[in-house]
Amino acid sequence: MNTALGIIGYPIGHSMSPVFQQAALDACGVDARYMAYQVAPDEVEEFVNGLRQPAVLGINVTVPHKLAVMPFLDEIDDWATEAGAVNTIVNRQGRLTGHNTDGYGFLRALRESAGFEPRGRRTLVLGAGGAARGVVLALAREGVGVLTIANRTPERAESLAQLARNRGITSSPIPLPGPELIESAATAELIVNCTTIGMTHGPGEDETPLPGDAIPPTALVNDLVYNPIETRLLREAAQAGAKTLGGIEMLVYQGAASFEMWLERPAPVPVMLEAAIRAMQSRI
Ligand SMILES: NC(=O)c1ccc[n+]([C@@H]2O[C@H](COP(=O)([O-])OP(=O)(O)OC[C@H]3O[C@@H](n4cnc5c(N)ncnc54)[C@H](OP(=O)(O)O)[C@@H]3O)[C@@H](O)[C@H]2O)c1
Known part of the structure; x- marks a missing residue:
């Protein structure tokens, strides 16, 4: 397995994304691992530059880095520009684009x-x-x-x-x-x-x-x-x-939009929703 996906934040332990994104990858038979990366504010530039390698499809971005990643991207779409925040980065042949799927x-x-x-x-x-x-x-x-x-x-x-x-x-x-x-x-x-x-x-x-x-x-x-x-x-x-x-539906649909950008195929939304709900129930 050499395809990489994930989410960066600081801290990152609370994120639900690894649960439902991995469930989606597995359900679609995609041989990839979705990881949670705890990245300190002074490590953001180096981390983002490292995403240009061929094995990386992209990442999600959560607090506090949604604005901080923007200067290190090659292009930012209209939704992210208007929102002043990037929650999805896509890597296409070393070119990084920033999006906001919220x-x-x-x-x-x-x-x-x-x-x-x-x-x-x-x-x-x-x-x-x-x-x-x-x-x-x-x-x-x-x-x-x-x-x-x-x-x-x-x-x-x-x-x-x-x-x-x-x-x-x-x-x-x-x-x-x-x-x-x-x-x-x-x-x-x-x-x-x-x-x-x-x-x-x-x-x-x-x-x-x-x-x-x-x-x-x-x-x-x-x-x-x-x-x-x-x-x-x-x-x-x-x-x-x-x-x-x-709120769990919006959470899953914004993640499904990221999945669809990275993999250029429909996301298995019911699988993602079920995984998110199950994980949330087990946290209570
Ligand atoms: N479902 C999803 O996909 C999704 C996505 C994003 C966020 N969320 C959720 O949305 C919520 C807000 O997130 P955010 O990023 O917008 O947070 P934020 O930027 O910190 O904004 C918090 C908002 O809550 C208000 N607030 C906080 N405590 C309050 C209190 N005691 N009384 C009255 N107002 C209070 C704040 O009012 P002031 O302006 O007066 O401080 C502000 O309007 C969080 O629960 C987050 O988990 C869900």
Whole structure:
């Protein structure tokens, strides 16, 4: 076996990617190993240059290196340039290209796992960090309807709303929490949690960014948090009669997009999803 794939981060022990990417490689009979590489910030340049060798198909990139890898690549695609972050590097005959599959993974999860078409739909995004930026850019590309962005730090919500307005989307920032949040949720057709609230070992473990009684039964609630698989937000949304979508689908679809770029063949998404869910359940 001499084909190499993997993920770099610092630290990297928490990453789910090796589990579902290896499952995909095995299911497709590809003789390759997907490894996790812990790379310190001062080793990034040397590591990226080492990816030009023929045995390497490419790698995924996670925190804190998504921006740091960019100067060492030969080309960066539109999604990664807009997001200001690379999560996938492809090696073709020593030429390295940078991509960002988060937005694509988010949209594919919405469409394929929840049957939801975002064009023209009134949407509430909770949070304004890195994940929210990718989600807002993806929604703006698809011509989402009125877009409200709720965040604890108001300046970050305003700057994301401005990003959406620059792309022709009607968008405004509101505080999280607050009465405007409850008001905005009441008419939202799509609610996406991009905060870390509800995340295992996070600051707001088993908390929710939005009270259950503020969730309309007609909405789709997508929580990007994937650990735990069922967050309090998703539990309360289901109790309110709303449709729900967890974060593990986006995680797998963004990885499937990387797989498809490296191997130029369809990714076995059901296999990847099953491996990710099984691994997550065994972590609890
Ligand atoms: N499913 C997937 O594929 C996928 C992909 C990417 C990320 N995620 C998940 O998405 C979540 C966000 O990731 P990120 O990279 O965007 O993180 P980030 O850049 O650190 O942003 C964190 C966001 O959470 C908000 N927040 C944190 N603690 C809060 C609190 N106690 N009260 C109110 N707001 C709070 C922050 O508000 P301030 O701006 O006020 O600090 C900010 O908006 C994580 O759980 C991550 O695992 C999932």
